Amino acid sequence: MKFEPKQIILKNRKTVLIRQAAISDAENLLNCIKTYIPTSNFIPKLESEVTLTVDQEKEWINSFLVNDNSLLLVAEYENKIIGNIDATGSRRKIMEHTAVIGMGMLQEWQNIGLGTAFLSATIEWARNNxxxxxxxxxxxxxxxxGVQLYQKMGFVANGIIPNFFKQNNTYFDNLTMTLTV
Structure with a gap:
């Protein structure tokens, strides 16, 4: 299902384009991800684990283009990708009505409304899917x-798995949240 691009004015008064990722975005998107992963305290992936090649990134982007229950959006400012959100629909028939959300953005674009814009666009798309x-x-x-943002967008807590994440011998709990669309 197609996504209509949206221009969003953020709290920093900059206008960002949110659009569906294209295969031609692979290198730009990979560079963005490689930049925000090491600066994030809340994405459960280490910098050393970001090992995709540009060709593999193209395949990843294509997986969202060919699966009707999945969406990959990018935010672009001055022709540079500054963040992304994906809704990855289950490939299993019995769960194809579900999609898991993942999101990341460059540090300088956090806490100015981009996460809200990303989630709003994804939820609207999902409701029309x-x-x-x-x-x-x-x-x-x-x-x-993050939890406050998800609650604001209507997600509800479903349960916590204690000590789910472990980084530098420190444990963190995992909260699963859902939104019926």
């Missing part, structure tokens, strides 16, 4: 701003 009924995500319980 005849396949999807449930969006879900996982978030560190320590990520108070």
């Amino acid at each position: 005849p396949i999807l009924e449930l969006l879900w995500l996982q978030v560190y319980t320590d990520n108070e701003l």
